[in-house]
Amino acid sequence: MNYPPFEEILDLQYKLAEYRKQYWIEHDLFTWQWWLLLLVFIIPWVIWYKVIPKEKKAECLSYGLLLGFLASQLDEIGINSGAWAYSYQLTQLNRGLNPYNFSFIPVAYMIAYYYFPKWKHFILANVAIAILAAFITEPILTKMGIYKTFYWKSIYSFPIYILLPIIFRFLMYYILEHNKRENAT
Template sequence: MDAEQKKELEHIIQSYRDTNLDSINYWWEYSAFDTWRFWLTVILLLVPLVVLYFKLDRSRVYQIGFYGFAIHMLGVYVDTVGTNYGFWSYPYKMIPVLPTSFTLTSSMIPVAFMLMYQWQSRKRINYYLCAAGVAAVFVFIVHPIFKWLDMFQMYRGFNYWIMFVNYFAGAVMAKLFLNAFVYLNKQK
């Protein structure tokens, strides 16, 4: 690595540090433990996990859990890219250094899709229709409520229809990942 490249990399790393410090300072000022939005995010993180604990089909826990983990990871990647490129933001967060909404990507969305997958596979209802339904609930009901509460903002032409495509594409990819691993498991 030459000196110019090293200097540019150090500048980028310092920019990350400065941005993280700015995020932490913003969090302390507007989103910390003394705000109702912080506690709402905590409740919205915990309630779905408690519901999942009681509703999860224990006989299929690994399959449903893998599916939920795939939804979670895809959501984190998309949410990180979207926030880093300034398509949307979460002005009030539970964890200030994460660009994503920890509540949505780690609890609400994965749990909703896991319970949908569990239900639709037991009832043998079309997966894609059910996934579109869950995506529509989050895109056209949950996110507008978050926006109304000033807990979610969209920028640069991003809209709910693009968000719906992202949610649905994530559900399709998670199902493909699950199907691939189920297939590999049957091969042993």
């Protein structure tokens, strides 16, 4: 198989980064979509700050940051595999939708994590968030020209939006329980 040398790949990556930066400056920055993404990034954190009590902020934040990190990684996988792309970005630093990955999604799940301590209610809240995210927010982002899917469908996102918060809640509960046992001895 004939493939380009590593230096040529690096050169193409540098050019692509420059093209993306120029595109962002000339196409994204200060458009109404950019302002919307800025609000989507800021408003959930303001809500989070007001509705999560001080004594639970660290626990909820740990849970939410785990979710945000994984959402960001899954977003990169989707972008790299050609499942979707974003026509507008808040910053040009990466290709994922950071306001969604690090604000909207984790804050929604942190609020559910805090307000629904019983598993049944927590799962129902996650289903509601999954419906909102997959079947309302994603299509709205598509109509606004921010999100463009290629072979991905919202129905594929739906179970992911339900399962990930449940998995991370198990993980958080395990860590917290393990920590309690460690401190008790």
